[in-house]
Amino acid sequence: MALHLHNSLTRRSEPFTPLDPGRVTMYLCGPTVYSYVHIGNARPAVVFDLLARLLRREYGRGHVIYARNITDVDDKINAAAQAAGVPIATITDRYATAYREDIARLGVAAPDVEPCATAHIAPILAMCQRLIDSGHAYAAAGHVLFDVARFADYGRLSGRSVEDMLAGARVEVAPYKRNPADFVLWKPSTPELPGWASPWGRGRPGWHIECSAMAEAHLGETIDIHAGGIDLQFPHHENEIAQSTCAHGGRTFARCWLHNGMLTLDGRKMSKSLGNVLVLHELLEKHPPEVLRFVLLKAHYRQPLDWSDAAVQQARATLDGWYGLLRDLGDVNIPTDRDQLIQEAWFVDGGSSVYAALEQDLNTPDALVEIAKAAFQANRVRQGPLTTRREQKLRLMGAADALGLLQQDPEAWFKQTAPGNALDTTRIEALIVQRDAARAARDFARADAVRGELAALGIAIEDGPHGTRWKVATP
Incomplete structure (x- = not known):
């Protein structure tokens, strides 16, 4: 079966065909690193890493370029640095490292490219200048602003008119703007804030232009897939489309847009004002990372995901059962090399069950059902002939491996404890x-x-x- 993805731009499921099968490109908006990320930030990292795995399986490891950026200059970062009395790099280096380490524990591989905004000031300035030269942006009071009125398709991604988008967004009204909807590409920095020299004075980039410039620098003017949380659809992704399309002479910026749903906590929106934000770093101190990964994959990525203690406990119980099966089948030898394991499991299973689900817009709930079916069959033959037990163990491990589950030795799984706690x-x-x-x-x-x-x-x-x-x- 062919890979199908739900394109947020067209609002329909479409067969995925890359522009160049020899160079498949994907960009994910990564975190702004001013603090430890919350569990909601982990969802796109886990989900779209799974898509990158699927693409590499389809097109070959060397033919997929997956970029996930780091936003390392931002007003929240500036505030954190000023409060601590340190340069912004002290804050961003600390929390970017923590982010990488924490999501790696969730089984997320490093992307092929991890660009940082501060390393792309020159491309950002060049894109700003091109937009000014083409009449799509203007300089005013030390700012460079994108002229929304010059882009007829503005609002196509979110499906709303400019008036509707303004009504639901916090838009800065400033005398130097031609239109309240115009958004900042470059803004001036006061002496205490980080800044770089530019034709419009010392300043720093706006958030939206950073991703456009980084995507262009590493993936090209037109990319196959752009992904991120649904909360970024407007204004961030809408603005990326506008500035990138205009900077590239009208060429398509991203051919397919993917958006993951938001996380709620016990049915309520997660927010700092409500005091119910769950920090990933802290959750990893309390629960096995694979349990958290399971919960993040339990719902379809486009749907909201409700996080609760009950969901975590259910995930732990399910994984305990699957690891218990593997422990009972411990006398069955199977390949330790992951590629060989998948190859043999693929042969046993006919190559269809889990991957068929994933190829239908990353349908992880259906993929988990297929793993459960494999576990049920493995349980039935625990006392059966060696060849049958080997076949079912291969099927279970191969199915689970497609989702990055059952990655540990069963004995190690059952004997793990919270970090810092030693077992006698x-x-x-x-x-x-x-x-x-x-x-x-x-x-x-x-x-x-x-x-x-x-x-x-x-x-x-x-x-x-x-x-x-x-x-x-x-x-």
Whole structure:
């Protein structure tokens, strides 16, 4: 089956055909690094990394260029730096590094290109000048502004008129603007703010022009896919289309636009004013990263995703069950090399189930159903012939690997604990030996007492055909 994606620009699902199959290009708007990111920022990173994997599988690793930017100059960054009394680079370096580390723990690979705005001042200035020269922008009071009236398609992406967009947006009304909708490409900097020399005076770039210039510099004037959160559709992506199209002589900026839905918390919008923002860095201290990844993939990427303790607990229980199957099938040898694993699993499964779901606009809910089916079949043959058990284990691991799940050794999965907490495995194993001895002597009171000691250490035990097994108890 061919890959189909829902294009926000045309509002329909379309077969994806790159402009050049030998150079497939995708751009994702990355974070503004002034603090630790929240869990909502992790959703596009996880989802569109999954798309990049799918594209590399379809077109080859060396034929996909995936760019995810870092916004490292912004008013929020300036405020954080001033409050701390440090240069903006101190703030941005710290939180960009934290972002990379945190999403890597979620199984997100590094992009092929990670441009930063401050490293692209020259391309930004050049694009501003081209827009002025073509009559699509103007300089006023140290600013450079895009003249919205000069772009007839303004509002096509969001599907709203300029009047409607202005009514629902916070637009700066300034005497130097020709039209209230005109947006800033370059703005002046006071002495205490970061700034760069320009033909219009010392200043810094506007947010929208940064992404246009970085995409052009690394991917070209026309790119195949531009992705980001639905909250960026207006004004950010609408403005990117306007300035890029005009700077490129009317050529299409992005052929396909993808937008992920927003996260809510227990049915309520996440916002700092409500005090219900969940910081990814903190969640990773409390839960296994793969559990968080599972929750982020549970809903279709275009739909809202409600985050709750119940959703996290359900994800943990599901993964515990799948890892338990792999542990029970531990005597079945399969490839440790991921590419070979997928190749063999593809042969066993006919190559259709999970990838067929993903090729339909990244339908991760259907893909998870296919993994659950594979787990059900693996459970049925746990005591079956070796060849059958191997086949079903391959099918389960291959299906899960397509979503970046079941990436750990089962024993390591069950014995992981919160970062910074050390397990005294010697004591745990000694207590289990004592309990086994007590059970063999039919001293069930002593066996129950040892179980209690283990429980006090946060350890749960399971008795079964494989003997006594232990794991870190789920909170």
